[in-house]
Amino acid sequence: MSIFSRVSDALAGGVSRRQAVNVASGIIPPPRDQHAPVLLGEAAYLPAVHRALQIIGTSVGQLGLTVERTGxxxxxxxxxxxxxxPNLDMSRGDFLEQxxxxxxxxxxxxxxRDGGTLASETTQLIPLDSREVHAWRETDGAKRLMFSYDGRDYAAGEHSRIVQMRYLTMPGTVRGIGPIGAAQTTMRSARDMRDYSSKWWETGHPSGILSTDDKLTPDEAALYRRSWNQLDADGIPIEQTDNPSRVRVLGKGLHYDPVMISPKDALWIEAQxxxxxxxxxIFGVPSSLMMTAIDGNSMTYSNVEQEWLGFVRFxxxxYLRKIEDALTSLTPRGQTVRFNLDALLRxxxxxxxxxxxxxxxxxFLTRDEVRAIENLPALTPVQRAEVEQQAPAPAPQEIQP
Structure with a gap:
């Protein structure tokens, strides 16, 4: 894969090689936002992002898979x-979660995809680091979708060794857009707020204010500040062997007013x-699962249940549809792979x-069918006879004249 294609993939989201030349030659202007982007590794350590990823990963990992053929x-x-x-080195739940x-x-x-030439001959699937796979499309001939990985190029299709799943795809692009990349402004805000609040007590605010009604020169103000902080002219702490309790003595009309701030304000609770x-x-996770709440929104059991159903459906x-389609393409023709959502919708x-x-x-359901829904075995003949004996007799129907 040429350097132009790699530049295109990194900066333009996987466009063609010809467009990459334009990127490298400076035809496409740089983005207006010059702030440093929040990288994947950094975003994953933001508490809210980590929680959202944990919810999504846990939800998908606990689901079962079913395979259907002609219904x-x-x-x-x-x-x-x-x-x-799917993978011999990890459980199916871990594979789906990744x-x-x-x-x-x-x-x-x-x-x-490990295995034979055909997709149906797959022996196992190995998740790849998506940052190490570059997707691009040929500009000549069939304009096939191609993947470059580990120094080699692979064509997409039934016989491809690489299978791609895209979260959100815009027309004309070959790479999906994820929540972190699509919401960089919010990610930067969360990162900067976390860093600012953590440094607030160290360097963000004064512990107090020394004031006087007299006019002070800059040298006098610096002298009083050093004296209050018990520092010498070089800013080095002075050992107070005769003042172990560090009592301050004021003069010249000086007054000290401590700066008080509530813990709620110091941690910037509202902003966070x-x-x-x-x-x-951004991630489509209900606020109740994120352990936060919207002001003025009264949450009841019914509201929470509807939120969780909406989270599953929308x-x-x-994620689930993209995984289902990918796994279906790796099974013999005529078979369809679907997630079993009972664990989340129960x-x-x-x-x-x-x-x-x-x-x-x-x-419209029998006892055995109900027991199957509850993952219970069918009734034995003895149990069935006991249930029928205990069942109440049907109520007599009135005879119409």
Missing amino acids: QRLEGPDVPAVIRR LALSMATTGNAYVW QFDTLEIAR GLMA SDTTTRYAAHRTALEAG
């Missing part, structure tokens, strides 16, 4: 091995809460059991 779910050995255990976090941080996830809410919006699905026990009772009374 029938495959079970046991019929499920392809690459779905049962894919989701890669898209959440860089906007892209890449896996290396605002940054947390902004980061929650937040997590942005309601509380009381609500769930009430729904089961309604389904049994209406007759």
Whole structure:
């Protein structure tokens, strides 16, 4: 891969080689925002970002996968091995978590496919560092999508060794856009606020003010300041062997007023809460899961439950659909891979059991089907006979004249 393509990939989000020449020659103007960007490693250590990534990774990692063929779910050995255990060195949950976090941080996830020539002959999938994979498109001929990794180029497609998943893709680009890259202003604000509040007590504010009604020259002001801080002319602390309690003596009409600030103001609680809410919006994570709240918003159990359902449908699905499509492309044709969302969409026990009772009374679910939903084995013949004996007799129907 040429240097122009690498420059294009780094600065223009993976455009063509011809466009990269324009970037290198200075035709495309530099961005107006000259502030240093928040890099991936730095953003991950911001508390709110770390919490959002932890929620996304944990949510995806705990989900199961199902494989269907012509509408029938495959079970046991019929499920392809690459779905049962995508990577031989880690659990399936860890593998899925890494894919989701890669898209959440860089906007892209890449896996290396081991195995035969065809995608269906895959033996295992290895997650790659998305920062080490460069996507670009040929400018001549078929204009194929290409990936450069470890000094070699690979064409995208059914026989490719590299499979890409993109979080948010704009038309004409070959690389996805992630929340961290799309919201650099918010990331910088959160970073600067964290650094400023941590340094506030060290260098950010005076501990007090010495004042007088008399006019002071700059030399007199410096002298009084050194005397109050018990420093010599070179700024070196003076040992006070005769004043162990460090009592200050004022004169010349001097007054000392300590600067008092509440812990809430010192930690910039409101500003940090605002940054947390902004980061929650960027990642699509409900404020209740981020352990923060919107002022004036009364949260009830019903509201929280609806928030979590919305998070699954409109937040997590942005990651899950891309992973499903990638894994489907690596299974034999006619098979479809889907996430099992029951672990995230399950309601509380009381609500769930009430729904089961309604389904049994209406007759569109059997006891064994309800037990399967609750991950319980089917009733044995003995248990079934006992249940039928305990079941109340149906109420007599009135005879219409």
